[in-house]
Amino acid sequence: MARARYVNGLAAVAVEIEVEAQRDGLALQLEGGTQLWPWDEIARADDRVGPVVLKRKPESGARLTLDAETAADVRAAAPHLFRLRSQRFGLVIALMAFAAVMTVTTVYGAARLAEPIARNAPPDFVARVQMIAEAQLSYLVSPCPSGPRDAEGLAALFDLTDRIGEAAGVSPARYDIHVVEADFSNAFATPGGRIIVTDNLIDLLDTPDELAGVIAHEMGHVAEDHVMVSLIKNMGIGVFIDIVLGGQGAGLTLASFNVVSLRHDRGFESAADRFAVRALDQAGLDPGGLAAFFRRVAEMSGAGLGLPELLSTHPDPSRRAEALAGAARPGRPAAMTAQDWSAVKSMCGLEDPAPPPPAPFDGPLSPGLGAPPKP
Amino acid sequence: MAATDEAEHHAFSQGASFGNFMPLALKNALFTVLTLTLYRFWARSDVRRRLWATTRIMGDPLEYSGVGAELFRGFLISIPVFFAPAIFIYYVAPFLMDPGAAYLLGLGFYLLAVPLIATAFYLMRRYQLSRTRWRGIRMSLAGGAFEYAIASSGWSMLEAITLGWYHPAARMRRARLIWENTRLGDEPFQFAEGETDLVGNLYPTFALAWFGAPIGLLAASAVNFLGVRAIVTYNLYFLPPWSIFVLAGFALLFGLAVFALCASWFNAAAMNRIAGLLTLDGARFRLNAKPMGLYGVTLAGAAIFILSLGLLAPVAGMLQVRYILNRLEMIGAPRFADIGQTRAIAPSQGEGLADAFDLDFGVGVI
Numbered sequence: 001m002a003r004a005r006y007v008n009g010l011a012a013v014a015v016e017i018e019v020e021a022q023r024d025g026l027a028l029q030l031e032g033g034t035q036l037w038p039w040d041e042i043a044r045a046d047d048r049v050g051p052v053v054l055k056r057k058p059e060s061g062a063r064l065t066l067d068a069e070t071a072a073d074v075r076a077a078a079p080h081l082f083r084l085r086s087q088r089f090g091l092v093i094a095l096m097a098f099a100a101v102m103t104v105t106t107v108y109g110a111a112r113l114a115e116p117i118a119r120n121a122p123p124d125f126v127a128r129v130q131m132i133a134e135a136q137l138s139y140l141v142s143p144c145p146s147g148p149r150d151a152e153g154l155a156a157l158f159d160l161t162d163r164i165g166e167a168a169g170v171s172p173a174r175y176d177i178h179v180v181e182a183d184f185s186n187a188f189a190t191p192g193g194r195i196i197v198t199d200n201l202i203d204l205l206d207t208p209d210e211l212a213g214v215i216a217h218e219m220g221h222v223a224e225d226h227v228m229v230s231l232i233k234n235m236g237i238g239v240f241i242d243i244v245l246g247g248q249g250a251g252l253t254l255a256s257f258n259v260v261s262l263r264h265d266r267g268f269e270s271a272a273d274r275f276a277v278r279a280l281d282q283a284g285l286d287p288g289g290l291a292a293f294f295r296r297v298a299e300m301s302g303a304g305l306g307l308p309e310l311l312s313t314h315p316d317p318s319r320r321a322e323a324l325a326g327a328a329r330p331g332r333p334a335a336m337t338a339q340d341w342s343a344v345k346s347m348c349g350l351e352d353p354a355p356p357p358p359a360p361f362d363g364p365l366s367p368g369l370g371a372p373p374k375p
Numbered sequence: 376m377a378a379t380d381e382a383e384h385h386a387f388s389q390g391a392s393f394g395n396f397m398p399l400a401l402k403n404a405l406f407t408v409l410t411l412t413l414y415r416f417w418a419r420s421d422v423r424r425r426l427w428a429t430t431r432i433m434g435d436p437l438e439y440s441g442v443g444a445e446l447f448r449g450f451l452i453s454i455p456v457f458f459a460p461a462i463f464i465y466y467v468a469p470f471l472m473d474p475g476a477a478y479l480l481g482l483g484f485y486l487l488a489v490p491l492i493a494t495a496f497y498l499m500r501r502y503q504l505s506r507t508r509w510r511g512i513r514m515s516l517a518g519g520a521f522e523y524a525i526a527s528s529g530w531s532m533l534e535a536i537t538l539g540w541y542h543p544a545a546r547m548r549r550a551r552l553i554w555e556n557t558r559l560g561d562e563p564f565q566f567a568e569g570e571t572d573l574v575g576n577l578y579p580t581f582a583l584a585w586f587g588a589p590i591g592l593l594a595a596s597a598v599n600f601l602g603v604r605a606i607v608t609y610n611l612y613f614l615p616p617w618s619i620f621v622l623a624g625f626a627l628l629f630g631l632a633v634f635a636l637c638a639s640w641f642n643a644a645a646m647n648r649i650a651g652l653l654t655l656d657g658a659r660f661r662l663n664a665k666p667m668g669l670y671g672v673t674l675a676g677a678a679i680f681i682l683s684l685g686l687l688a689p690v691a692g693m694l695q696v697r698y699i700l701n702r703l704e705m706i707g708a709p710r711f712a713d714i715g716q717t718r719a720i721a722p723s724q725g726e727g728l729a730d731a732f733d734l735d736f737g738v739g740v741i
């Protein structure tokens with residue numbers, strides 16, 4: 001005979017009783033006589049951190065709390081009640097699989113659905129997204145201070161952009177180009193087709209061909225609606241995360257809707273690169289400028305002169321320089337005259353570090369009549 | 376009769392420790408990360424079971440019988456009921472509709488969320504109590520979640536109109552509505568029986584808490600200002616640009632700590648008063664929470680929460696629960712022989728929306 005603490009499930013009163021572990025069950029000596037709890041109707045009701053508590057199925061609220069000695073008796077008769085509890089590895093694996101399937105479905109579904117949604121988006125929708133994008137941008141970039149050569153620089157920039165757009169068959173109604181002041185070097189396209197180049201990037205560019213490469217690349221993002229597609233895709237994934245986290249991912253969804261730090265996937269970046277090469281080639285320009293620029297960016301970041309902002313939206317410059325390696329057409333004319341390039345380099349309050357020498361003659365020159373001697 | 380042994384004090388004891396709680400908390404954290412947080416429902420149930428099992432009154436532990444699957448089912452139900460409309464209103468409508476109309480829709484949904492959160496809170500409480508037993512007797516919460524939501528929303532509105540000054544009264548009224556509907560078996564609790572003054576003298580301590588908000592804000596601004604000035608004065612420009620965010624975060628935490636300090640007298644007083652107004656068949660309760668003790672476990676919990684990136688939030692909850700229950704006692708005893716099982720029907724699925732609003736900080740403390 002061993003002792004246990006018993007509640008009958010009918011009143012909140014505990015009594016000390018005698019119990020005996022028998023072959024077919026646990027015998028309880030109650031006031032009204034002996035009650036047998038068959039082993040297969042007994043289950044644990046404790047959390048394995050205190051005394052053993054037993055309950056009987058079906059649930060009636062009756063409980064039996066065993067002291068250590070009694071627990072040892074019961075353990076000998078019914079070891080299955082003392083087996084380790086399930087660690088739920090099966091459940092965890094199932095949940096991991098479920099989460100993985102949901103994630104893949106969402107990412108894949110978002111990627112597949114984003115394109116048709118973006119391409120068929122009503123103009124109103126695009127206009128609203130553009131409005132939100134402009135509002136976000138206004139926190140990070142500011143209008144350029146005016147300078148004496150603004151008009152000249154802008155004209156050169158528009159001219160170059162139009163030549164690229166025309167060669168690629170993009171209607172001028174779909175794009176425009178802006179230079180802005182910012183603390184970072186970057187170029188990006190907004191949902192409404194605005195190409196934005198920061199002053200720091202212009203400062204960083206070495207040749208007009210590099211500028212043409214950057215513009216053509218962004219033109220690719222515009223022509224192929226990459227921005228809208230990426231935004232819609234990110235939103236879909238953000239909403240999914242939001243639901244999985246039980247509403248606590250709201251910040252993530254909103255953060256995903258960020259035009260400036262928008263990362264296109266690698267596929268879109270290479271597509272824009274290929275578009276750029278084609279457009280530049282058709283415009284009679286040297287597509288080598290883009291590769292040259294990426295090579296330089298890769299070298300600079302390799303040397304610790306990192307350009308994290310630029311890399312964060314346009315990743316992996318050395319690989320992309322490699323992919324573009326065969327595209328160069330050396331010998332083609334520069335994308336801009338030295339004069340225009342100098343004007344562009346002087347935009348947005350920048351100081352052109354190497355202005356071309358002033359032209360010695362004013363009059364019209366034809367190459368056949370002898371160009372002025374080069375210094 | 377309960378009245379005859381009034382002198383008898385029965386202390387609650389909460390025996391959770393790092394030894395019997397930490398392994399569970401760590402396992403839960405690991406599984407939660409591995410399953411992209413989906414394991415959190417099972418984690419929460421296990422934490423509750425452990426906290427209940429280590430809580431004893433008159434030698435007998437509480438028992439929690441809720442299971443993760445019930446909470447998961449509640450979560451699945453809340454997706455079409457709550458998340459789908461919320462996503463439409465906040466993510467889709469602004470792009471499809473006139474901005475003004477979308478804004479109004481969002482505002483309307485937000486206003487609707489106040490009673491919705493109150494409902495969710497009540498349902499969560501009902502679920503938790505229905506899965507709680509002591510000496511085999513099941514607890515329950517009677518009353519309607521909808522009525523609670525209406526009343527609670529009204530008090531919320533009064534709190535907003537009075538710039539928070541109605542809060543002590545609102546807190547006591549909410550406590551009364553909940554406790555008067557709480558039962559151990561078929562025995563209801565009474566709250567402030569025969570007492571017309573619910574608030575008592577909570578207002579002096581509440582004033583300190585109320586002014587703690589601007590004081591905390593001031594403290595945060597001061598820390599931020601001193602930090603920025605140090606950067607400028609000592610030319611600390613080698614610091615990475617994001618260090619100003621770290622500084623701002625630190626200043627914010629400092630401000631919150633100052634506010635929590637100012638609020639701890641009120642919190643302790645309000646909890647002590649709620650316990651003091653509670654009776655069960657003539658047995659009274661007494662809580663002796665101390666402002667500094669409460670503040671200590673709050674700070675320790677916050678530190679654990681931040682350092683573990685929220686993954687060990689239940690440990691923070693455990694510290695709080697343990698502190699309070701170990702200072703709680705029952706004076707006198709109800710006629711236990713007369714307390715039988717409740718006939719209230721237990722809800723079949725878990726908390727649903729409460730998960731969305733994170734009403735119990737992942738701890739499962741009622």
Ligand SMILES: [Zn+2]
Pocket residue numbers: 217218221264269272313314
């Ligand atoms: Zn790009």
